[in-house]
Amino acid sequence: MSATYKAVTLVGCKIRKDKIFFKKTVRGCDHDIDTNKPYCSECGRRVWVNKNCTVEGFDPEQRKLCGYRMWYRDWDDYVLVSATHNCCSMEPISNNDCFYPLPLSPDGIDSVVKKMEERLEPLSLWDRRDFGIWTFLYAY
Numbered sequence: 001m002s003a004t005y006k007a008v009t010l011v012g013c014k015i016r017k018d019k020i021f022f023k024k025t026v027r028g029c030d031h032d033i034d035t036n037k038p039y040c041s042e043c044g045r046r047v048w049v050n051k052n053c054t055v056e057g058f059d060p061e062q063r064k065l066c067g068y069r070m071w072y073r074d075w076d077d078y079v080l081v082s083a084t085h086n087c088c089s090m091e092p093i094s095n096n097d098c099f100y101p102l103p104l105s106p107d108g109i110d111s112v113v114k115k116m117e118e119r120l121e122p123l124s125l126w127d128r129r130d131f132g133i134w135t136f137l138y139a140y
C-alpha cells in the first residue's frame with residue numbers, strides 16, 4: 001500500500017483544528033449524586049467523562065464545514081475550508097495537461113468572502129486574515 005500525493009490549491013480560509021475537533025467534559029451518567037466524587041455511587045461509572053466533540057456545522061461523512069468542503073491532514077493543527085465549489089488539483093506524476101482552472105463566483109470574490117463570513121462567524125470560526133489562496137500537498 002502506498003500513498004498518492006497531489007497538490008491542491010483553493011480559495012478559502014484556514015481554521016485552527018482545535019476549533020473544529022475538541023474534547024468536552026460531560027456527566028458520565030444521569031444519576032442525581034454528589035458530582036465532586038470521581039465515581040457514581042449508584043452505577044459505578046465515572047461522574048465526569050471527556051467526550052470527543054465537533055463544532056456545529058461539521059459533517060464528517062461529507063467532510064464539510066457549514067456546507068464548504070474541508071481539507072485536513074493528521075499532522076497539521078489547522079484545516080482548510082474551500083469557499084468556492086471546486087478546487088484546483090494536480091497529480092504530480094501526470095503530464096502537464098493535468099491542471100484545471102479554478103472557477104470563481106461570477107459575482108466576485110467580495111461576495112465569496114461575505115458568504116463565508118456569514119456562515120463561519122456565528123460559530124467563531126471566521127478570521128478575515130486567514131482567508132486567501134492556499135496551496136498544500138495532500139495525501140490519500
Ligand SMILES: [Zn+2]
Binds near residue numbers: 029042043045
Ligand atoms: Zn450513575
